[in-house]
Amino acid sequence: MTYITTETHGHILTITLDRQESRNAFNRAMADEMEQIIDDYEADTELRCAIICAKGPTFSAGQDLKAALKGEFAATPKRGGFGIMSIPPEKPLIAAVDGQALAGGMELTLCCDIIVASEESIFGLAEAKRGLVAIGGGCFRLPHRIPHNIAMEMVITAEPKSAQDMQHFGYVNSVVKSDQVMGEAMRYAELIARNGPIAVKASKALAYRSATEQWTDEQAWKEQGPIVQPMMSSEDRIEGMKAFAEKRDPVWTGK
Incomplete structure (x- = not known):
């Protein structure tokens, strides 16, 4: 069933x-x-x-x-x-x-x-x-x-x-x-x-892990790097900035 x-x-x-x-x-x-x-x-x-x-x-x-x-x-x-x-x-x-x-x-x-x-x-x-x-x-x-x-x-x-x-x-x-x-x-x-899917996923992971693992600020600065890396190297990051500069809605591809 x-x-x-x-x-x-x-x-x-x-x-x-x-x-x-x-x-x-x-x-x-x-x-x-x-x-x-x-x-x-x-x-x-x-x-x-x-x-x-x-x-x-x-x-x-x-x-x-x-x-x-x-x-x-x-x-x-x-x-x-x-x-x-x-x-x-x-x-x-x-x-x-x-x-x-x-x-x-x-x-x-x-x-x-x-x-x-x-x-x-x-x-x-x-x-x-x-x-x-x-x-x-x-x-x-x-x-x-x-x-x-x-x-x-x-x-x-x-x-x-x-x-x-x-x-x-x-x-x-x-x-x-x-x-x-x-x-x-x-x-x-x-x-x-409406938000960038790669950025949202990374944001959730960062917020969740920092809370559940009770990171100190020192740990957070270290641990967030690998979590946000997919966003930093994504096409969506460039698209988000271009859309802002061109005063239009971004078109996300999830890449």
Whole structure:
């Protein structure tokens, strides 16, 4: 079965979770689908940004626990949990959340760079309620994204937070009405897609690694060189400067 559908809008890929009968919980087949979609997204030079959204009232309830009881875990050898958690895409990824993002569902949003949520949405790491641990990145990624004491509260009480609270803590970028979530996510995606794709990819890598590896300034000056080198030697760099000088929109080739 196909549990995830995709659609392209110019340079933007929309990834839609569609396993509504199980609250968009992931089994192994769904994880395999996600990994292939992310691999294809990375390989397609025409695609510059992707949006993850979902059908139904639940963004994702995480791991399919019924499947897990049978020994079937939603992880792939290459990208790990849900086919994305260990190795998220190097290109930008936006979460468009309308409903519950719980347990692995919230950890899926931790793989994203920008998060848009409806006013009714909630986020939570519910694993401890089931005697489990958030091993999809929740316990070590969330403290880098919001204040440490709030992250600890979410991890050890397993109580969810509203979209408004998560925006206040800096986790959610925009909170909008339910029927505006995809429009707001697309607005961000279009802003990203208009930029030089090589520069965006390098910028994401530099920001991500400097934060997660906790570089000092001295380390950052040293480490950023190899990361930005593809941009420095690209045709797009010349095109960007020429377009500015000629007062026109740049035409990116990704080269």
